[in-house]
Amino acid sequence: MFLSVFDVFKIGVGPSSSHTMGPMTAANRFLELILSNEWPRPSTGAQVAAIKVSLHGSLAHTGIGHGTGRAVILGLMGEAPDKVDPDRMDAIIEGVEKSGRITPEGHPAYQFQPKTDLIFDKKQPLPGHANGMTFSAYDKDGRLLVKRIYYSVGGGFVVTDTELEQMRARKKASQGTYKVPYPFASAKQMLEMAERSGLSIAQMKRANEESQRSREELDSGLDRIWEAMRSCIERGLKVEGIMPGGLNVRRRAKHIHDKLQEEWRSNRVNPLLANDWLSVYAMAVNEENAAGGRVVTAPTNGAAGVIPATIRYYEHFHEDWDRKGIHDYLLTAAAIGGIIKHNASISGAEVGCQGEVGSAAAMAAAGLAAVMGATPAQIENAAEIALEHHLGMTCDPIAGLVQVPCIERNALGAVKAVTAASLAVKGDGQHFVPLDACIETMRQTGYDMSEKYKETSTGGLAVNVVEC
Incomplete structure (x- = not known):
C-alpha cells in the first residue's frame, strides 16, 4: 500500500477538504471528461451546451455552510484548489450568477444558472459514499449527453463510482x-x-x-x-x-x-x-x-x-x-x-x-x-x-x-x-x-x-x- 505524502498533504482553500476542495476537483474532472473521448459522442454531432449538478448526502445537508456550491462553480470555471486566488473567488462566482454561463478556459461557454442548475438534494443519498455528487451535460435541446457520479471521500480525494469500487476491491485485497x-x-x-x-x-x-x-x-x-x-x-x-x-x-x-x-x-x-x-x-x-x-x-x-x-x-x-x-x-x-x-x-x-x-x-x-x-x-x-x-x-x-x-x-x-x-x-x-x-x-x-x-x-x- 502506498499513499504519497503529497496526497495526504494537499495545498488548497477552506473551509473543507471534502466539501470544498473535493467538489471543486470533481468539477475540474468533469470539464476534462467533456473534452475527452471517454464518452460516446452522438451521431448527430450535438455538442455540450449546458451543465447541471446535484449534491447528495452530507454535501447537500451542510454544503451551504461549507461553501460546496461556491466550490462547484469555481471548479466549473476551471479553477483548481491549489491555484485559485482566494481574493478573486467572490468576483468569479458573481460573474457566473449574473451571466448564467460558465466559461472555463479551452471550452465554449456553457449554460449554468446556479439557482436552478445546482441542486442540494437532501432526500436522495447516493449509495457509494456520504459525499456524493452528480454532474450532467446536455445539448442545446436539453438531451442528456454525459453523466458522471463522483464521491469526495475525504482529504480532498475524489473518485468516480467505478473508481470507488476498484479502490475498495484493492483495499480488501491489500x-x-x-x-x-x-x-x-x-x-x-x-x-x-x-x-x-x-x-x-x-x-x-x-x-x-x-x-x-x-x-x-x-x-x-x-x-x-x-x-x-x-x-x-x-x-x-x-x-x-x-x-x-x-x-x-x-x-x-x-x-x-x-x-x-x-x-x-x-x-x-x-x-x-x-x-x-x-x-x-x-x-x-x-x-x-x-x-x-x-x-x-x-x-x-x-x-x-x-x-x-x-x-x-x-x-x-x-x-x-x-x-x-x-x-x-x-x-x-x-x-x-x-x-x-x-x-x-x-x-x-x-x-x-x-x-x-x-x-x-x-x-x-x-x-x-x-x-x-x-x-x-x-x-x-x-x-x-x-x-x-x-x-x-x-x-x-x-x-x-x-x-x-x-x-x-x-x-x-x-x-x-x-x-x-x-x-x-x-x-x-x-x-x-x-x-x-x-x-x-x-x-x-x-x-x-x-x-x-x-x-x-x-x-x-x-x-x-x-x-x-
Whole structure:
C-alpha cells in the first residue's frame, strides 16, 4: 500500500477538504471528461451546451455552510484548489450568477444558472459514499449527453463510482497501485519492516517516495508544504474580525497571540505556556480555513490546524529543530495517515470527527515523537494514544460551518498530540492496544454512528445550540 505524502498533504482553500476542495476537483474532472473521448459522442454531432449538478448526502445537508456550491462553480470555471486566488473567488462566482454561463478556459461557454442548475438534494443519498455528487451535460435541446457520479471521500480525494469500487476491491485485497520498497498497509507491517530493515519510519517512507520522484523533488515539495502551513499560521495570527457564514463567530487567534507575546516579553511565569502556544497556532490555521483562506489538508481541512501547530511547537520549544526534522516529521505523519485512510477513513461524513481531528492528532503525535528521537515502536504507541482518546468523536458543526466546535477542537487535538508523543517517548514502545486495533475500532465506531453525527448538522451541538 502506498499513499504519497503529497496526497495526504494537499495545498488548497477552506473551509473543507471534502466539501470544498473535493467538489471543486470533481468539477475540474468533469470539464476534462467533456473534452475527452471517454464518452460516446452522438451521431448527430450535438455538442455540450449546458451543465447541471446535484449534491447528495452530507454535501447537500451542510454544503451551504461549507461553501460546496461556491466550490462547484469555481471548479466549473476551471479553477483548481491549489491555484485559485482566494481574493478573486467572490468576483468569479458573481460573474457566473449574473451571466448564467460558465466559461472555463479551452471550452465554449456553457449554460449554468446556479439557482436552478445546482441542486442540494437532501432526500436522495447516493449509495457509494456520504459525499456524493452528480454532474450532467446536455445539448442545446436539453438531451442528456454525459453523466458522471463522483464521491469526495475525504482529504480532498475524489473518485468516480467505478473508481470507488476498484479502490475498495484493492483495499480488501491489500493491494496498492504502485510498487514501492516498503509497501506496509498496517502498523504491524510497518513495525516488522522497520525491524528487518533497521530503518526509521521516515526513512522507509522516504524510500517509497523516492521510488516515484527524485530526492530534490521530494525535499522541495516537503518545503512547500511546510511553507504553506507556516504562512497560514502567520496570516491567522494577524487578522481580526468576524468569520463569514452568519454565526458571527469572532476570530480570537490574534488577540490570544498578542497576550502571549506580552507574557513572553515580560518573562511572566505561565505554567500553561506550551499549551497556549499550541492552541493559538491551531486556532490561527482553522480561523483562516473557516474564512476560505489557503490551507493544507492535514489530513483534512477541518483538521488542518493540528499538524502545523505541533510543527510550529517543535520549532518554538525544541532548540535542535532543523529542516531535516520537519521533513522527517511530515514523512512519519504521512505514513500514519496513509495507514488510517487505507484501513478506516479520514472523512467526517463517513466516521465523524474521530476520522478528522483524531487522525490528525495521531499523525501529529507520530511526527513529533519521531523528531524527539523515538523508536518505531514508540512512534506507533504515540499515534495509538492520540487516536484512542478521540474515539467516538462526532462531527456536528453548527450551521454546517467549519467553526464551532471545529476551531477549538483542533487546539485540543494539538495538545493531545504533544501529550501522546511525550508519554510514548518516556515508555519503551510496549503498550496494551495496538494502533491497528485502534484504527479498526474507529472504523467500526464510525459505521455504527448515527448519520446525525456525521457532518450532516442534524444532531449534537448543531441542533442543541440556539442561534441568537
